[in-house]
Amino acid sequence: MNGKLILLNLFIILAFFLTGCQDAREVQELGITLLIGIDIEDDKLVLTGEVVDPAFTQPGKGDTSQNNIVKYVQGTGNNIYEALRDLVLKFDRLLFGYHNKVIIIGEEVAKRGIVGYIDQLFRSREIRETSYMLVAKGGKAYEVMGINSGLEGIPAMHILKLIQNAKDNPKAVDMNMVNFLRHYYHEGHQTILGVMEKKKKRRINKGSQTEGTEDLELSILGSAIFNKDVLAGYLNGNDTKAVNYVMNNARGGTITFITPLPDKGERLETGTGHNNLSSLVVINNKSKNDVEIKGDKVLLKTKIRVRGFLEEVVGNIDIAKRENLRKMEEACSKAVEEGIKSTVRKVQREYKLDVFGFGLAFNKKYPQEWKKVKDNWDEIFAEADFEIEVETNIIRTGIINTPITMKKGK
Amino acid sequence: MVSKKISVNKERLLEIFNGSSDLVVYEFETNSGIRAMICYIEGFIDKDLLDRDVLKPLILNLDKVKHIKKVIFVTQINEIDSIDQIVHEVTYGKVALFFEGSSKVYTVEINKWPKRAIEQPQTESVVRGPKEGFIEDIVTNKAMLRRKLRNNNLVFEDYLIGKQTRTKVSIAYIKGIVNEKVLQELKSRLEKIDIDSILESGYIEELIADKPLALFSTVTVTEKPDIVAGKLLEGRVAIFTDGTPHVLTVPRLLVEGFMTSEDYYLKPYYSSFLRLLRVLSLFVAIYLPGIAVALQLYHQDMIPTVLLISIAGARQGVPLPVFLETFVMVIILGLVRESSLRLPKNISATVSIVGGLILGQAAVEAGLVSAITIIVVSASAITEFIIAELAPSIIIYRLIILFLGGVAGLYGTTCGFVVITMGFVSADSFGVPYTWPIAPKDWQDLKSDTFLRLPIWKNIFRPKGIVKKNIRRQIPPWR
Numbered sequence: 001m002n003g004k005l006i007l008l009n010l011f012i013i014l015a016f017f018l019t020g021c022q023d024a025r026e027v028q029e030l031g032i033t034l035l036i037g038i039d040i041e042d043d044k045l046v047l048t049g050e051v052v053d054p055a056f057t058q059p060g061k062g063d064t065s066q067n068n069i070v071k072y073v074q075g076t077g078n079n080i081y082e083a084l085r086d087l088v089l090k091f092d093r094l095l096f097g098y099h100n101k102v103i104i105i106g107e108e109v110a111k112r113g114i115v116g117y118i119d120q121l122f123r124s125r126e127i128r129e130t131s132y133m134l135v136a137k138g139g140k141a142y143e144v145m146g147i148n149s150g151l152e153g154i155p156a157m158h159i160l161k162l163i164q165n166a167k168d169n170p171k172a173v174d175m176n177m178v179n180f181l182r183h184y185y186h187e188g189h190q191t192i193l194g195v196m197e198k199k200k201k202r203r204i205n206k207g208s209q210t211e212g213t214e215d216l217e218l219s220i221l222g223s224a225i226f227n228k229d230v231l232a233g234y235l236n237g238n239d240t241k242a243v244n245y246v247m248n249n250a251r252g253g254t255i256t257f258i259t260p261l262p263d264k265g266e267r268l269e270t271g272t273g274h275n276n277l278s279s280l281v282v283i284n285n286k287s288k289n290d291v292e293i294k295g296d297k298v299l300l301k302t303k304i305r306v307r308g309f310l311e312e313v314v315g316n317i318d319i320a321k322r323e324n325l326r327k328m329e330e331a332c333s334k335a336v337e338e339g340i341k342s343t344v345r346k347v348q349r350e351y352k353l354d355v356f357g358f359g360l361a362f363n364k365k366y367p368q369e370w371k372k373v374k375d376n377w378d379e380i381f382a383e384a385d386f387e388i389e390v391e392t393n394i395i396r397t398g399i400i401n402t403p404i405t406m407k408k409g410k
Numbered sequence: 411m412v413s414k415k416i417s418v419n420k421e422r423l424l425e426i427f428n429g430s431s432d433l434v435v436y437e438f439e440t441n442s443g444i445r446a447m448i449c450y451i452e453g454f455i456d457k458d459l460l461d462r463d464v465l466k467p468l469i470l471n472l473d474k475v476k477h478i479k480k481v482i483f484v485t486q487i488n489e490i491d492s493i494d495q496i497v498h499e500v501t502y503g504k505v506a507l508f509f510e511g512s513s514k515v516y517t518v519e520i521n522k523w524p525k526r527a528i529e530q531p532q533t534e535s536v537v538r539g540p541k542e543g544f545i546e547d548i549v550t551n552k553a554m555l556r557r558k559l560r561n562n563n564l565v566f567e568d569y570l571i572g573k574q575t576r577t578k579v580s581i582a583y584i585k586g587i588v589n590e591k592v593l594q595e596l597k598s599r600l601e602k603i604d605i606d607s608i609l610e611s612g613y614i615e616e617l618i619a620d621k622p623l624a625l626f627s628t629v630t631v632t633e634k635p636d637i638v639a640g641k642l643l644e645g646r647v648a649i650f651t652d653g654t655p656h657v658l659t660v661p662r663l664l665v666e667g668f669m670t671s672e673d674y675y676l677k678p679y680y681s682s683f684l685r686l687l688r689v690l691s692l693f694v695a696i697y698l699p700g701i702a703v704a705l706q707l708y709h710q711d712m713i714p715t716v717l718l719i720s721i722a723g724a725r726q727g728v729p730l731p732v733f734l735e736t737f738v739m740v741i742i743l744g745l746v747r748e749s750s751l752r753l754p755k756n757i758s759a760t761v762s763i764v765g766g767l768i769l770g771q772a773a774v775e776a777g778l779v780s781a782i783t784i785i786v787v788s789a790s791a792i793t794e795f796i797i798a799e800l801a802p803s804i805i806i807y808r809l810i811i812l813f814l815g816g817v818a819g820l821y822g823t824t825c826g827f828v829v830i831t832m833g834f835v836s837a838d839s840f841g842v843p844y845t846w847p848i849a850p851k852d853w854q855d856l857k858s859d860t861f862l863r864l865p866i867w868k869n870i871f872r873p874k875g876i877v878k879k880n881i882r883r884q885i886p887p888w889r
Contacts, residue, residue, distance in 0.1 A: 012825065023708055023819075024707040024708060024819075025707065025708075025710065026706075026707070026725070026731055026732060027706050027710060027718070027721050027722045027725050027732065028722050028725040028726050028727075028728065030710060030722060032715075032718060032719060032722065034715070052719055052722075054719045054720070054721075054722035054723035054726065055723055055726050056723065057719060057720040057722075057723030057724070058723045058724060058726065096710065098710060098711030099711065099715045099718060101715070128711075154719075157715075
């Protein structure tokens with residue numbers, strides 16, 4: 001008994017030495033990195049880190065002007081770890097990646113295939129797998145870093161907020177590292193990633209600014225689609241939205257459709273309204289994908305249910321009436337249908353990549369056939385017919401009934 | 411045996427008291443010619459009463475010694491024939507009367523000595539509820555308790571402990587409610603005490619405690635009669651010690667640290683909220699500095715990003731490593747606390763301002779200490795004051811956890827938590843599990859009067875862990 005007790009105590013004491021003070025790092029000596037950019041230049045990997053200089057949080061200490069909140073550091077090497085170690089000779093703090101929010105991947109890396117480069121990010125315990133991944137559209141990753149067009153002091157936090165905003169507008173993609181890898185492993189499903197683009201801002205109050213300087217802003221509109229892990233092309237905002245709807249990724253967002261005309265007899269006089277568009281704010285939506293083998297062709301089917309409320313109605317319709325509201329719902333469904341159909345057609349023709357995940361549905365429904373077709377599923381997808389069914393449910397119409405362009409009772 | 415000769419007795423008394431200067435021995439003769447002697451200790455007795463009600467009637471009216479009770483106008487006259495007993499009674503402030511030719515000695519009780527007035531205890535001040543506190547005189551203290559419990563079942567039993575001090579120690583309990591096992595155990599422990607002095611109830615507390623080496627106390631200390639009355643009504647036993655206002659009650663439970671008398675006088679919602687706050691305080695007071703150090707040294711990934719950045723910003727240029735910094739601040743906190751505790755009130759306010767505000771502010775501004783550490787340490791200090799009763803153990807636990815957190819991170823603090831909890835769970839106080847009603851679970855008590863204080867009419871039973879019979883407190887007015 002006594003011997004066992006001594007042994008137990010010994011183990012506990014030894015465990016203290018194992019955890020050890022060696023891992024201790026003083027907070028002020030960390031190079032807190034929130035944003036990493038990965039590029040390839042001259043066949044060498046260039047890693048750019050955005051390191052926060054925390055002195056700005058202290059009033060009266062440090063430089064609080066926007067440019068000095070973060071420092072950008074760059075290292076080069078054959079792979080990520082070499083680049084990180086290259087950094088040590090140039091920068092006085094070790095990069096501390098536990099809080100990394102976003103990883104930006106240069107277009108060149110994306111074209112060569114991402115997965116071959118980022119093993120270290122998964123293997124090392126430093127980077128969280130919930131970091132979002134973005135492709136720097138049309139350029140280098142470090143070219144889009146250092147632009148802070150938002151109110152957040154730290155540019156990385158600004159980008160993070162932009163990505164989180166994608167839930168209010170599904171024209172962008174919020175794909176993080178672990179989901180990217182999951183999509184990469186899935187058969188019958190091609191990956192998409194968010195994009196990051198530098199755009200010129202429209203000048204506001206031109207007089208106060210010196211000529212020649214450009215105002216830049218960042219935008220994550222659109223998405224990049226991949227063949228496995230190799231960049232195949234970009235989708236614009238509306239196509240991204242359609243993909244998100246089909247993939248059941250969208251939460252919220254708006255649908256804009258042409259306001260339908262009411263039946264004759266009920267027609268009311270309008271004012272001078274010429275913009276006949278209405279908007280529906282999506283509260284929730286659900287999609288269900290299905291496939292069907294018809295002869296030697298495959299039929300892709302998707303069913304989408306949208307619930308939402310009207311946010312904007314411009315047109316000649318009294319939506320206080322039930323049948324008119326139903327018309328609105330039909331018009332909305334039609335708009336969604338057309339949008340998605342055109343996107344599917346575009347993806348089938350231009351990219352021949354199943355980014356919608358119909359392959360998953362095929363695999364589930366026809367597991368035997370799937371084994372035969374999985375190697376050339378993308379060609380089959382490109383040839384397949386597409387059918388869509390949308391059901392819209394308007395549950396609220398806002399705090400006024402008729403559009404303000406209408407005079408009721410005339 | 412007492413001699414019949416006054417002169418012999420006088421010699422013996424002087425010898426026994428070693429000719430101490432405060433012993434008064436005065437010989438006189440009554441009108442009827444009986445020679446007599448009184449003996450008392452100066453300052454213990456009421457001289458006016460002695461002259462008016464004892465000496466005057468004796469000298470004027472006493473004809474025979476056996477008629478003494480007809481002559482003296484005091485309530486308590488004892489007949490004694492042992493010299494040891496006389497010595498004891500004289501040291502307790504009685505007057506001994508010797509008569510020539512009689513082997514009986516009479517003692518009368520007319521004692522009076524300066525006492526502190528009954529005041530509000532400084533350690534247990536309340537907003538609502540009785541504000542009186544015990545004083546140093548055991549007789550007054552017992553009377554104060556009796557005034558709370560006008561009940562013939564309230565029993566006091568006296569002990570004399572301390573070979574040199576001969577301190578009167580009195581246990582109190584309510585017959586019919588008290589846990590007999592606890593009572594017997596307490597009696598046997600008190601009887602085993604063989605010590606030369608009891609100067610304060612702290613001596614007894616340490617001598618009867620179940621775990622004498624434990625950091626936490628298994629005996630409750632209070633200065634307020636209403637608290638003692640409440641404890642007795644829950645089946646506990648109180649121990650009064652002469653010469654101190656601090657009364658002990660046993661058995662003690664861990665959850666008593668979260669309770670105050672005011673809980674029962676205020677609204678139940680508010681009391682419940684306060685109790686939960688005190689539970690939170692216990693954890694914050696013990697673990698916050700250790701966990702803060704562990705997070706800052708080893709687990710920076712667990713701190714939210716924005717907080718981490720502002721911590722890092724606050725620590726720019728701080729010369730000491732975070733562990734040492736926190737340790738120094740905890741020590742300084744102890745210094746400030748101790749210095750302001752022992753000083754007179756008006757000076758202690760200055761000390762706390764100088765120590766807390768000026769020193770802290772200046773240290774932060776000079777960049778010697780980070781603001782985060784100040785916040786952490788003062789948060790743990792404030793929470794410690796909320797449960798002041800547990801403070802002596804909290805201070806030690808906090809240092810242990812701080813050390814473990816600095817050496818081994820959250821692994822260390824978790825180990826510390828396990829060991830501390832094991833200590834609580836394995837202890838018991840006079841046969842009652844220390845963590846009752848949590849560890850031997852009692853849902854009834856847990857929900858009605860532990861962390862929550864349900865309305866009085868919901869609190870039907872006494873704590874079952876302590877009381878074994880007569881368990882029902884009340885029949886509520888409606889059911």
